[in-house]
Amino acid sequence: VRVRLGFQSFAMYKLLVDLSQLAFYFGLAPISMAIAAFVVRKGSWTQDSETTFYVLNLTFIRIIRCCLEVAKSVVDLAKAQAMLQRVVQLLEVMDAFIAFEAHRKGKRSLSRAEGFLIDEEEVVCCLPYYRVQQLHCGAVVPMNITPFVAFENVDIFTPDGMRLLLKNVSLRLDPGESCLIMGPSGIGKSSLLRVLGQLWPLFRSPKGGEKATFSRPGPLSVFFLAQRPYLFQGTLREQVAYPIWDTSLLTELDTELMERLFTDANLLDVWEARRDELDTPGILWDDVLSLGEQQRLQFCRLFWHAEWYSRHHEDSDDGFFAVLDESSASMDTSSELKVYKACRERNLGYLSVAHRPTVIQFHNKILHFTFDKDRELCCRLRDAAEMALESAAQIHNEGLQNEEWRPQNTRRAMSKTRRGVGGLCNQSFSSLTGLCNTPVHDGNDEDDEFEMTSWMSSPKTPMLARLAKVKSAPDLVTFMMSTITKEEPNYVPLDTITESFQDQAMDVSSAETGVRSPYSNDSEEFAKNGAAYNLGIIARLSWTQSWLLAMVALLNLLAAAMLAFWAELFTNTKSVIKPGTTASFHAFGRQTSIDISFSRMLPVILCWGPALGVVKAIANYFSVLLMLEWRSKLFSHLQTRYLRSSDRIYYVLSNLDSRVEASDQRMTNDVDLLMQFSFEFFLGGIMKPDSGVLFKMSIFIVSCWIVWMDVERTLPGMGGAAPCTASALFLVTFLIVERFGRKCAEVQHQLQLCEASFRSAHARCRSFAEGISFYGGEATEKVMLDQHFTPILTTFKTFSWWKLPVEFLQLSIYQGQYTVAMLVGGSVAFKEDDKARRVGIFDLTNSAMVECLDSLNRITCQVMDFAKSGALAKRVVELEEVMKAFHALFNVTSPGLSRSSINLLKKDLDVNLSCGADVMCGKDPEDAVIEVQGSGCCEPETLQLKCGPQVPVGESRGIIFQNVDIYTPDGSRLLLPDVNLSLDVGESCLIMGPSGIGKSSLL
Secondary structure (H helix, E strand, O other): OHHHHHHHHHHHHHHHHHHHHHHHHHOHHHHHHHHHHHHHHHOOOOOOHHHHHHHHHHHHHHHHHHHHHHHHOHHHHHHHHHHHHHHHHHHHHHHHHHHHHHHHOOOOOOOHHHOOOOOOEEEEOOEEEEEOOOOOOOOEOOEEEOOOEEEEEEEEEOOOOOOEEEEEEEEEEOOOOEEEEEOOOOOOHHHHHHHHOOOOOOEOOOOOHHHOEEEEOOHHHEEEEOOOOOOOOOOHHHHHHOOOOOOHHHHOOOHHHHHHHHHHOOOHHHHHHHOOOOOOOOEOHHHHOOHHHHHHHHHHHHHHHHHHHHHHOOOOOOOOEEEEEOOOOOOOHHHHHHHHHHHHHOOOEEEEEOOOHHHHHHOOEEEEEEEOOOOOEEEEEEEHHHHHHHOHHHHHHHHHHOOOOOOOOOOOOOOOEOOHHHHHHHOOHHHHHOOOOOOOOOOOOOOOOOOOOOOOOOOOOHHHHHHHOOOOHHHHHHHHHHHHOOOOOOOOOHHHHHHHHHHHHHHHHHOOOOOOOOOOOOOOOOOOOOHHHHHHHHHHHHOOOHHHHHHHHHHHHHHHHHHHOHHHHHHHHHHOOOOOOEEEEEEOOEEEEEEEEHHHHHHHHHHHHHHHHHHHHHHHHHHHHHHHHHHHHHHHHHHHHHOOOOOOHHHHHHHHOOOOOOHHHHHHHHHHHHHHHHHHHHOOOOOOOOOOHHHHHHHHHHHHHHHHHHHHHHOOOOOOHHHHHHHHHHHHHHHHHHHHHHHHHHHHHHHHHHHHHHHHHHHHHHHOHHHHHHHOOHHHHHHHHHHHHHHHHHHHHHHHHHHHHHHHHHHHHHHHHHHHHHHHHHHHHOOOOOHHHHHHHHHHHHHHHHHHHHHHHHHHHOHHHHHHHHHHHHHHHHHHHHHHHHHHHHHHOOOOOEHHHHHHHHHHHOEEEEEOOOEOOOOOOOOEEEEEOOOOOOOOOOOOOEEOOOOOOOOOOOEEEEEEEEEOOOOOOEEEEEEEEEEOOOOOOOOOOOOOOOHHHHO
């Protein structure tokens, strides 16, 4: 709605701009004629006066047109100014914060000459033209660089300084010490970590804030792990080396070392499955690994960076600290305890936020936040052993409830690699930077066994005493079921599930063919029928408001007729330019009964141009309104398909299928630019006031008709000479330009893909801004973004190379159109013996030919708009075809359908469905090919998605899974075999098991 309102306001203000521009632009010829006539008529009339008038008229037209071309660019300037304002605002804000941070650290005025990023007072010719804005701020606690971490009497405020979160916090951590921050959710525990990471400012409190101090080691001595893991676009080895402060972080990370890191982080199952893919690019690790495994991978990063720091900073007195912001919240208990044990064994100092009391044993002290009897938040520093004794029952109970019963997960997800066009967004750090990875070796180190010790001596409650006697998981299940209910349990014994799973996994791995899924990560070619065909599809989908289109066409035709008739007005006015001369008005080769003189023609020619400008400006206004309606119709159509609740295509294209990348950008940015370039090419008036193929072709046709009528009646057989010459020149030029323009369209399409990749990389950087800041990965992200921008520059250079011959032909014809018009007019006029008629024919033919050639050349000049619209139309049509294919699939394919039932569906939906067997049932993979036949012009003939049989979804009071196999969406791997579950109304079930086996896939 806001876009519609904005475009309507734009159209209204643009109408005023077009009225002034076009009234003057089309009034250019009358004004130059009036000036030339005034100069010639002012002096004595001679035999050369007509030639003088012609030369002066042409000169004035050239001069005024040059000035007007600059004025016509005011809309482009306004649009650039709007973009410029956004960019300059960004630069000013960034410069202000750079200067603020520098002054906060005690530095004087910044200057580029001294190596700073900005210059606070840049000058040109001794005049300051840019000054950095000053940000006003209250007193900020300075940060001191020390070997330890210390907060003393600090108050933690929100970044805007409006609210106090934590009051009077004091804490000191020496190297090797650890502290656990505990307290209720939502009080601001993570805010202390953000202050430590310098993400938030530390303000002095207005009351008693003078004593506050803050100290921490240097930037490479503190490593942050966030609750939401950040996996960047790189290989598995690069994930461990991130952030890549130095190339040695990547080159020194050999395979043997990685195996040890994965073992310490309890990721042996991932290591065994992925040891051959350490340097394989294009794998989406945030999709492959579960959230718990991603958090354990973060600890691999921590362990490696701590080891790297100790290698390269042996002489430093600073300790290495880890900041853990609920970074183990998604882990199972055994994994959480193992990574904390590894941190302690490495003698790391760490400050962590966690809720499970099981991790208290791995800390020296506890910063405990509680509410007192007055509901005031207070904190106190407690000994970890004392806190552990108070929480003994809770610790023991937590350990039992989270104990893992199943064996280690030996199955890992298949490599989810995006190929083809989508691969531009998933290049690894090494492939972008050219840095060679360390070759993979096979490590033979023995696995370290983890033995978990308990803090508790004996349980202190009868319930815990009964639980303490439980020795195994099946015993615990029996105990819990006997305690709660005597009904028959609705579950399969764990050992049976394990054995069944192993048998099923062997069967699936040995099968020659898997499940046929409609989802694909491979790029498939859609929209294969060319730019014109794709634009036809866009027009069919966007067609609305026919009356507006009719008004635009009629007004453009009227404006073209008025402009073409100017040749007749010019010829008649020139015939009476001599003082005291009168004549009959001559039009279409005939003398009329209307007597004319220069004084009578002057008001007509002066009003003709502004009237023509008003007509064209109104046509442009209606063009903008029509473009708005078409864009709204197309966006509504795409959005309806995209957000249809029965299909959920938005989820399919974002998570399951990779045929089209950046579907959201295609629906917003691409549709916007597509409509602008398409309407600019066909109807004109969107940005350039006198553009449009419809307007220019109308000028050409009407001008040719006028020349043919006038010349044919005077010189029979010569009427078609000028139009045919202009048409032949246009066809030859257009075919050559179209040939190069097609190549420009292909390059433009590649440019759109590169732009989409660059925008996606920036969007990902923004989404994970806090994680990147915690890690200190700015340098790595900058390298990645710079390398994503490089293909844009390369593609632009290729585009400019193919655009060079196009502009050479265009400008050659544009600059030579007056010469060509004069030659054609002279060749036709000299066939006439009468000197007076010869001059009239020359003037008419020359003027009409100038308009013809100018209009045809403008059409040729707009080939770039057509190329851009064709490239964008291809992207939008690709999205439409993929969504339509999935819509047809979801509405037609149904498992267990017989051929007869499919035929019934085909009659109702005009869809052909062919099957490889009479009945699709059981687990035999079958292909269901959907062919959607076109029902009209510019309709895709066939859309095919291949899919095997799917289990029908029935309706019942509860939830029932009976003998179902859960596959990955692409059908490449079986996750959960033979699942049986029945939940009646009011019943509940907890799904438990190792991380990464696919528990969430059932949900």
